[in-house]
Amino acid sequence: MSSTMSQVRDRSLWERTLDGNGFKRQAAKPAASEKLSDRAPLSFEFTGKAGEYFKIWIVNVCLTILTLGVYSAWAKVRTTKYFYGNTWLDVSSFDYLAKPIAILRGRVIAFVILAAYALVVNLFPPGEPIFWVVFLFALPWLVVKALSFRARNTAYRNVRFDFRGGLREATLVYIGFMVFLTLITAGLAFPYFVYRQSRFAVLNSAYGQTGFGFVVKAGRFFSVYAKAAGGAILGVIGLFAVFYLAQHGMASLGIDPKSASADPRSHAIVAVMVLIITIPLYLWFFFLGVYVRTTIANLVWNHASVGKHRLRSDLRVGKMLSLYLTNAFAIMFSLGLAIPWAKVRLARYRVQTISLYPASDLDDFVASASAEVGAAGEGLSEAFDVDLGL
Amino acid sequence: MSETTPAHFFDGRTSKRHPATLTCERNGRIRIEATGLEREYPVAEVRIGPRVGSIPHSLYFPDGAKCELVDDDFLRRLSAEQGRAGAALTLHVLESRLGYALVAVVLTAIVVWGALSFGVPALAKQAAFALPESATLALGQGALKALDHTLFSPSELGKATQSRIRQHFMAITRKAGGSYPYRLEFRKGGIAEANAFALPSGIVVMTDELVRLAQNDDELIAVLAHELGHLVHRHAMRHVLQDSGVALLLAAIVGDVTSITSLAGALPAILVQLKYSRAFELEADDYALHYLRAESIPVQNFASLLARLQGDAGKDDRGYLSTHPPTRERIERIERINP
Numbered sequence: 001m002s003s004t005m006s007q008v009r010d011r012s013l014w015e016r017t018l019d020g021n022g023f024k025r026q027a028a029k030p031a032a033s034e035k036l037s038d039r040a041p042l043s044f045e046f047t048g049k050a051g052e053y054f055k056i057w058i059v060n061v062c063l064t065i066l067t068l069g070v071y072s073a074w075a076k077v078r079t080t081k082y083f084y085g086n087t088w089l090d091v092s093s094f095d096y097l098a099k100p101i102a103i104l105r106g107r108v109i110a111f112v113i114l115a116a117y118a119l120v121v122n123l124f125p126p127g128e129p130i131f132w133v134v135f136l137f138a139l140p141w142l143v144v145k146a147l148s149f150r151a152r153n154t155a156y157r158n159v160r161f162d163f164r165g166g167l168r169e170a171t172l173v174y175i176g177f178m179v180f181l182t183l184i185t186a187g188l189a190f191p192y193f194v195y196r197q198s199r200f201a202v203l204n205s206a207y208g209q210t211g212f213g214f215v216v217k218a219g220r221f222f223s224v225y226a227k228a229a230g231g232a233i234l235g236v237i238g239l240f241a242v243f244y245l246a247q248h249g250m251a252s253l254g255i256d257p258k259s260a261s262a263d264p265r266s267h268a269i270v271a272v273m274v275l276i277i278t279i280p281l282y283l284w285f286f287f288l289g290v291y292v293r294t295t296i297a298n299l300v301w302n303h304a305s306v307g308k309h310r311l312r313s314d315l316r317v318g319k320m321l322s323l324y325l326t327n328a329f330a331i332m333f334s335l336g337l338a339i340p341w342a343k344v345r346l347a348r349y350r351v352q353t354i355s356l357y358p359a360s361d362l363d364d365f366v367a368s369a370s371a372e373v374g375a376a377g378e379g380l381s382e383a384f385d386v387d388l389g390l
Numbered sequence: 391m392s393e394t395t396p397a398h399f400f401d402g403r404t405s406k407r408h409p410a411t412l413t414c415e416r417n418g419r420i421r422i423e424a425t426g427l428e429r430e431y432p433v434a435e436v437r438i439g440p441r442v443g444s445i446p447h448s449l450y451f452p453d454g455a456k457c458e459l460v461d462d463d464f465l466r467r468l469s470a471e472q473g474r475a476g477a478a479l480t481l482h483v484l485e486s487r488l489g490y491a492l493v494a495v496v497l498t499a500i501v502v503w504g505a506l507s508f509g510v511p512a513l514a515k516q517a518a519f520a521l522p523e524s525a526t527l528a529l530g531q532g533a534l535k536a537l538d539h540t541l542f543s544p545s546e547l548g549k550a551t552q553s554r555i556r557q558h559f560m561a562i563t564r565k566a567g568g569s570y571p572y573r574l575e576f577r578k579g580g581i582a583e584a585n586a587f588a589l590p591s592g593i594v595v596m597t598d599e600l601v602r603l604a605q606n607d608d609e610l611i612a613v614l615a616h617e618l619g620h621l622v623h624r625h626a627m628r629h630v631l632q633d634s635g636v637a638l639l640l641a642a643i644v645g646d647v648t649s650i651t652s653l654a655g656a657l658p659a660i661l662v663q664l665k666y667s668r669a670f671e672l673e674a675d676d677y678a679l680h681y682l683r684a685e686s687i688p689v690q691n692f693a694s695l696l697a698r699l700q701g702d703a704g705k706d707d708r709g710y711l712s713t714h715p716p717t718r719e720r721i722e723r724i725e726r727i728n729p
Contacts (some may be wrong), residue, residue, distance in 0.1 A: 156405070363407065
């Protein structure tokens with residue numbers, strides 16, 4: 001039935017360990033357990049392929065549309081399974097265990113709330129702020145549920161991850177820091193919120209019974225945002241400089257900028273100016289956004305640990321920027337058909353830049369019994385694009 | 391058919407990986423052998439994890455243990471043994487053949503095109519008329535105030551002119567019927583130049599510049615009827631509903647692609663919305679033509695005002711990127727209807 005697939009399939013990671021009917025590691029790649037005592041880093045690897053994922057993706061899209069969105073829950077599980085199953089660490093890959101029905105239930109709830117929101121906004125505009133206040137107070141609960149759902153449905157070597165963050169800390173972080181502290185300080189304390197958000201997400205996570213560690217000074221977050229803010233100010237100064245030059249340019253052509261609208265030459269100059277200013281300015285702010293995202297991701301990963309094992313992330317801003325831009329162009333010019341390719345190459349780069357510095361071999365993690373978590377938080381946080389800080 | 395296969399066994403209590411040998415026994419049991427470890431489960435109680443792409447196969451056992459293996463033949467044998475070979479693998483088969491992928495591409499393209507061209511507009515039309523009038527009215531709340539702040543300044547037209555045009559307007563609204571609170575307002579357009587707007591709250595705004603551009607009242611009547619067409623056909627509400635429909639559809643396709651790449655989805659959304667706008671303009675034109683003919687006003691008035699508007703704006707037709715259809719096309723339509 002799928003014999004062609006088994007020929008095409010990349011088994012390299014397994015073949016390293018497979019030898020006839022037994023499992024022996026080949027000497028050529030001793031990266032796994034023999035070397036663990038020397039504490040050589042174990043790098044994460046990604047084996048997903050654009051061509052293979054394209055077929056999965058297009059079937060998922062097609063079935064989702066034909067079932068009016070119901071299949072999207074199955075699509076989500078299959079897609080996540082594909083990406084997790086192709087993410088390897090020390091000859092084992094990750095597993096996604098969520099049940100499609102749970103996700104469907106979460107999405108139905110999210111859809112109903114979103115529809116209610118749309119109705120309120122369009123038919124009863126004064127109701128919108130009330131909606132946002134309710135949403136704000138539900139946000140901590142939402143984040144906790146979404147993080148729990150994601151963690152408990154992720155497994156590695158048949159041991160599930162866990163998230164034990166409490167509602168009290170979530171409320172402190174998402175209402176106390178994100179809303180009030182940021183408002184009071186006119187946004188200056190925002191990096192502190194990002195720090196606490198990351199701390200909340202990492203420190204309350206666990207692999208089996210082994211908790212994650214997170215030690216970093218909040219100042220590191222401030223310096224990332226300070227650099228980005230400096231960049232933004234430079235961008236605005238550049239904007240004014242261009243305006244100033246353009247006005248002088250018009251004056252030197254003998255056009256009075258105040259009564260210029262009648263002069264056809266000024267129309268052309270304005271059009272060119274708009275292009276000259278907006279495109280680089282947009283790219284510059286886009287770059288700053290990618291810079292913050294990438295640097296914060298590295299910062300969080302590099303100060304996180306699982307038990308005694310340290311993590312490391314080496315994402316590069318320039319590489320991320322070029323990936324994002326080429327992906328956006330490819331998707332636009334392929335009418336969306338390049339989406340799988342874009343997702344795979346982004347995932348490959350992200351996974352490959354993460355490594356684990358083991359303190360011992362990875363056999364001794366103990367699983368914990370964990371209860372099922374509903375997917376309402378997951379569905380809603382997805383629908384409202386809640387940033388979970390991961 | 392292989393009866394044994396190498397696998398990785400995980401007992402579900404620790405993360406230890408046990409290299410193991412799996413055997414499918416003749417007595418309906420599956421045996422796992424590893425150093426210092428031997429387990430047996432009835433084949434019927436083994437849950438075969440869904441197969442996606444070429445990720446390792448997962449077998450989940452009732453006690454929480456799990457095996458990972460790569461042997462397709464073994465897996466096929468196991469599912470045959472369970473007697474439910476089909477379901478678990480159907481999706482995987484759909485997802486692994488180029489032929490099915492091509493069918494899915496074509497099917498998706500047809501469905502999306504059909505939904506955008508017919509489905510979404512038709513549904514939005516139904517919904518817009520099913521919703522109470524108050525819903526549409528709410529859309530326009532504060533719109534005139536906002537326009538007064540940004541675009542308009544008070545009208546400089548004489549009282550007599552204003553009330554004469556209002557008479558025409560009331561005749562048109564009487565014909566339209568319904569309980570909609572229609573009202574005509576005059577403003578100096580400024581950069582909006584010669585123009586007329588229909589706000590969902592039932593207010594039609596006409597600029598002084600347009601009144602001066604018109605050579606007779608019949609031309610103004612044509613414009614007023616066109617604007618009323620927008621209101622009667624509930625274009626504002628349909629616009630909102632259609633845009634939401636397009637957003638939902640695009641979200642289904644683009645899915646959870648990161649927000650930065652979803653930027654790429656914005657362009658097609660804008661193009662589709664412009665296409666809808668042009669369809670609404672033509673619908674409003676038809677309403678105006680219908681009224682003009684019913685009142686025995688030569689429709690040529692409408693065409694000549696459009697032509698003058700075009701000349702006044704002095705712009706080229708931008709067809710594809712414009713919210714309005716090319717004026718030439720609209721004029722030709724008018725002349726085709728009534729030579």
